[in-house]
Amino acid sequence: MDHPQCYRDTHLLVDFERRSATLDTQPMALTRKEYDLLALLVTYAGVIVPRAELLMRVWGYGAGIRTRTLDVHIRHLRCKLGVYADSYIETVFGVGHRFQPYGSSRRLQSSAMEPPALALGV
Amino acid sequence: MDHPQCYRDTHLLVDFERRSATLDTQPMALTRKEYDLLALLVTYAGVIVPRAELLMRVWGYGAGIRTRTLDVHIRHLRCKLGVYADSYIETVFGVGHRFQPYGSSRRLQSSAMEPPALALGV
């Protein structure tokens, strides 16, 4: 009971109960893995989720497994997020991915050597 | 008596008392199993009923039984629903089926199947 039942921002609604997501009132047609991935990212909204963490929690892959599946799924998710793709899902080179709630997108760009925000298990 | 006596929308009427259904004023000629299946789906209108749930409640099959009977009956039902077949009965890949009250089906074409929205016992 310590988990919220859904995530919501200006455009996106993720219902953890029903395992469904809605984008601008249009239901997103997500596959299981796509939903799992989105749900995990959204759960840590604003936080970088390391690649290994994603592979662990969505695929059950342990460390040291090399696969492109994650990237492919990220791509599919981005496609289905339409015009919001890049503002929602951010890639942090060499670390992982971060879901940014709508409107909170700070220009990332490589130059940022500042304390690079939050990250899981770091 | 927390169960309504019948289901009704623009085109379909299901009478749980008489175990009968009417489509656009034409009585549907349903067999027992067909009625059972339709009644169960209609009872959970708008909600995905998992395959296992259907097999359990209509056929009494426990988990792990592999059969195509359900699919065949779904097909027969669809046939008898005529032109409304696909707007009424929706298949959610790998999950189950969902009855959509008339008019509540948003059909998005192209890339994907139906949105995995509500589901029973998930």
Next chain:
DNA sequence: CGCCGCTTTTACAAGCTCTTTACAGGTCCG
């Protein structure tokens, strides 16, 4: 028994999801 309607099985076609593969493009760092 023989017919008939309902149900289930069978066999194959079609569809969907996930993963892998191969290569292109980016990023970091000396």
Next chain:
DNA sequence: CGGACCTGTAAAGAGCTTGTAAAAGCGGCG
């Protein structure tokens, strides 16, 4: 700049799920 990684992308393939048609099982009834 150049090499070593890392990520983006498209396409192909494997594995499983569902659609469909036809045949086989089953039970009631004249």
